[in-house]
Amino acid sequence: xxxxxxxxxxxxxxxxxxxxxxxxxxxxxxxxxxxxxxxxxxxxxxxxxxxxxxxxxxxxxxxxxxxxxxxxxxxxxxxxxxxxxxxxxxxxxxxxxxxxxxxxxxxxxxxxxxxxxxxxxxxxxxxxxxxxxxxxxxxxxxxxxxxxxxxxxxxxxxxxxxxxxxxxxxxxxxxxxxxxxxxxxxxxxxxxxxxxxxxxxxxxxxxxxxxxxxxxxxxxxxxxxxxxxxxxxxxxxxxxxxxxxxxxxxxxxxxxxxxxxxxxxxxxxxxxxxxxxxxxxxxxxxxxxxxxxx
Numbered sequence: 001x002x003x004x005x006x007x008x009x010x011x012x013x014x015x016x017x018x019x020x021x022x023x024x025x026x027x028x029x030x031x032x033x034x035x036x037x038x039x040x041x042x043x044x045x046x047x048x049x050x051x052x053x054x055x056x057x058x059x060x061x062x063x064x065x066x067x068x069x070x071x072x073x074x075x076x077x078x079x080x081x082x083x084x085x086x087x088x089x090x091x092x093x094x095x096x097x098x099x100x101x102x103x104x105x106x107x108x109x110x111x112x113x114x115x116x117x118x119x120x121x122x123x124x125x126x127x128x129x130x131x132x133x134x135x136x137x138x139x140x141x142x143x144x145x146x147x148x149x150x151x152x153x154x155x156x157x158x159x160x161x162x163x164x165x166x167x168x169x170x171x172x173x174x175x176x177x178x179x180x181x182x183x184x185x186x187x188x189x190x191x192x193x194x195x196x197x198x199x200x201x202x203x204x205x206x207x208x209x210x211x212x213x214x215x216x217x218x219x220x221x222x223x224x225x226x227x228x229x230x231x232x233x234x235x236x237x238x239x240x241x242x243x244x245x246x247x248x249x250x251x252x253x254x255x256x257x258x259x260x261x262x263x264x265x266x267x268x269x270x271x272x273x274x275x276x277x278x279x280x281x282x283x284x285x286x287x288x289x290x291x292x293x294x
Contacts, residue, residue: 008146009059011133015149016052022126023049029119033112035167036103038119040096040183041159047092048152051085055145058082062145062240075240076205078145083201085148089155089194096187103180111176116167123160127153147241148197155193159186200241207237210244218273222248225264227256236275245277251284258282 023045030039058081066073134150166182169175200211209215213236222231230251237245246269252261262282269275 009056012052012056012059012146012149014133015130015153016049016056018126018130019045019048019052022123026119026123029115033115033119035111035116035163036099036179036183038116038163040099040186041120041123041156041163043092043095045156047088048149048156051088051152052149054081054085055149058145072239075243078240079201079204081145082148082197083205085152086194086198086201089152089190089197093187093190093194096183096190100180100183100187103183104177107176107180111170111179113167113171116179117164117171120160120164120167124157124164127157127160131157151193151197155186155190158189162186204238204241207235209236210238213244213273218246218269221268221272222250222265225261225268227252227261228265229253239277243277244273244275245279246273246275247279249281249283252282254284258284 023042026038026042026045030036030042055078058078061074061077064074130153131150134146134153162182162185166178169178203211215234215236218236219231219234222228228250232249232251234248235246239245250261250265252258262280265280266278269278
């Protein structure tokens with residue numbers, strides 16, 4: 001297995017153990033204290049368990065070797081998993097909206113605010129540690145599978161803070177409608193944050209230019225290679241969030257050495273733009289010389 005995928009897998013296994021344990025504790029506490037906000041946050045924590053399990057499964061699929069039928073292997077399995085996770089977040093956001101609306105219409109007469117605050121505070125501490133565990137380190141390009149889990153964790157942390165605020169409000173004022181109102185806030189944040197994950201996954205599957213690549217800058221740098229005269233049929237896309245690919249046709253000057261131009265363009269793409277899959281066809285005016293670098 002690729003070392004980056006292996007590292008992601010180890011981190012996700014730790015997340016899975018911690019989230020599963022906390023989900024059970026929070027759900028039990030939610031029913032015991034009669035808090036919808038706590039139960040909503042616990043249900044969202046359950047989606048974290050499902051999301052982490054799905055991310056682990058997709059990383060396992062992605063690590064499988066290439067075949068004659070799938071020459072790139074199964075690397076995009078993690079993209080499909082991340083898309084499913086994003087849709088799962090949307091569904092859970094809608095579920096929380098529905099339950100919060102019902103509780104606004106029929107507010108509870110009593111909520112054990114002290115217990116709500118205690119569990120929510122524990123949730124904030126847990127999610128801080130999970131966010132640190134799943135956040136991409138400086139200079140690291142995490143997989144989309146790991147990023148999807150990181151987003152789940154961040155929304156859970158925001159939800160725990162909201163539940164803590166609701167618990168404090170109910171404890172100080174006795175206003176039980178704070179419980180479903182915080183649930184509305186949690187649901188809104190979940191739906192908003194999931195959109196970015198879904199959009200990025202769709203962009204990768206549609207082979208859009210990666211967000212971190214300035215296409216004009218890349219083209220300008222390739223044309224700045226001595227001997228390069230023109231560039232056309234330029235395409236830049238992602239196989240996964242970490243694996244970038246480029247294909248292009250480069251017209252070189254008559255006196256230029258095509259092998260040297262190809263080698264220099266490859267160096268620019270690798271070192272500056274972190275492109276791992278490169279195919280450049282070298283052409284001269286009036287004739288075509290095929291050259292490839294992989």
